[in-house]
Amino acid sequence: xxxxxxxxxxxxxxxxxxxxxxxxxxxxxxxxxxxxxxxxxxxxxxxxxxxxxxxxxxxxxxxxxxxxxxxxxxxxxxxxxxxxxxxxxxxxxxxxxxxxxxxxxxxxxxxxxxxxxxxxxxxxxxxxxxxxxxxxxxxxxxxxxxxxxxxxxxxxxxxxxxxxxxxxxxxxxxxxxxxxxxxxxxxxxxxxxxxxxxxxxxxxxxxxxxxxxxxxxxxxxxxxxxxxxxxxxxxxxxxxxxxxxxxxxxxxxxxxxxxxxxxxxxxxxxxxxxxxxxxxxxxxxxxxxxxxxxxxxxxxxxxxxxxxxxxxxxxxxxxxxxxxxxxxxxxxxxxxxxxxxxx
Numbered sequence: 001x002x003x004x005x006x007x008x009x010x011x012x013x014x015x016x017x018x019x020x021x022x023x024x025x026x027x028x029x030x031x032x033x034x035x036x037x038x039x040x041x042x043x044x045x046x047x048x049x050x051x052x053x054x055x056x057x058x059x060x061x062x063x064x065x066x067x068x069x070x071x072x073x074x075x076x077x078x079x080x081x082x083x084x085x086x087x088x089x090x091x092x093x094x095x096x097x098x099x100x101x102x103x104x105x106x107x108x109x110x111x112x113x114x115x116x117x118x119x120x121x122x123x124x125x126x127x128x129x130x131x132x133x134x135x136x137x138x139x140x141x142x143x144x145x146x147x148x149x150x151x152x153x154x155x156x157x158x159x160x161x162x163x164x165x166x167x168x169x170x171x172x173x174x175x176x177x178x179x180x181x182x183x184x185x186x187x188x189x190x191x192x193x194x195x196x197x198x199x200x201x202x203x204x205x206x207x208x209x210x211x212x213x214x215x216x217x218x219x220x221x222x223x224x225x226x227x228x229x230x231x232x233x234x235x236x237x238x239x240x241x242x243x244x245x246x247x248x249x250x251x252x253x254x255x256x257x258x259x260x261x262x263x264x265x266x267x268x269x270x271x272x273x274x275x276x277x278x279x280x281x282x283x284x285x286x287x288x289x290x291x292x293x294x295x296x297x298x299x300x301x302x303x304x305x306x307x308x309x310x311x312x313x314x315x316x317x318x319x320x321x322x323x324x325x326x327x328x329x330x331x332x333x334x335x336x337x338x339x340x341x342x343x
């Protein structure tokens with residue numbers, strides 16, 4: 001591979017597919033009694049506010065979560081021309097009653113659409129739907145794409161403990177395929193939290209990549225991408241643990257008749273039809289994942305504007321030593337294809 005200095009793009013042309021929105025305020029609940037976990041905002045220090053859920057501070061966030069002008073100021077320094085924005089995952093609200101979640105998500109979707117409209121073409125929206133109720137989810141998906149003009153939606157790695165690849169969600173993915181809606185899968189309320197020893201941030205650091213890896217594996221083991229070949233689906237955090245699970249799954253598919261019978265095509269080849277972001281914080285790891293999944297399947301992800309985000313995503317790609325053509329794919333072209341931005 002060429003040295004990074006030989007491939008530096010020297011431009012602000014990147015497209016970030018993984019960035020989040022938190023509104024400045026949440027709406028009042030339209031009903032008799034708000035659910036216990038209906039979110040609200042509380043003042044914090046300087047230009048920060050605290051997201052309160054069930055009476056506890058879930059996360060303190062800066063005004064870059066909702067201030068479009070401040071967000072746009074940061075894009076150029078990060079080497080970015082365009083950013084796809086989606087809700088902070090905890091706001092997906094799968095654990096609420098479906099009608100309550102739909103009320104909250106409609107507000108969030110319209111807030112994202114407003115930010116996109118105010119961005120001068122620098123932001124693209126990924127909405128959210130109440131996947132705990134298929135009829136409501138399909139209705140909100142249609143609203144996001146056909147009314148608000150969004151590129152697609154963000155979904156959680158699991159919906160109340162059921163992995164996103166489970167067959168019960170097939171009507172949703174069928175609709176996404178038909179509408180041409182991109183699907184970005186983000187870790188949420190990960191399994192195995194009882195196995196983590198240490199402070200709360202370990203959920204993001206260790207729990208998230210574990211859960212998103214299992215979510216991606218569920219897409220392979222249920223043949224989702226084989227049944228929905230037109231579906232564009234991406235996984236956060238480099239696909240999490242899938243990169244280490246995939247060789248084992250491929251080997252098992254060749255050894256166990258039950259796996260060959262249930263999995264219709266090579267797991268390795270199926271995995272090369274999915275998309276993954278580059279948010280792995282390590283150049284050798286990124287190079288390995290590009291080799292594993294293919295240069296055509298990885299795209300920038302930053303997790304902006306949270307503290308635990310990639311500040312220089314284009315430089316991180318260049319540091320892995322890819323040639324100029326591969327850099328162009330990872331920095332821009334793959335995201336254009338995933339988000340449906342190609343003319």
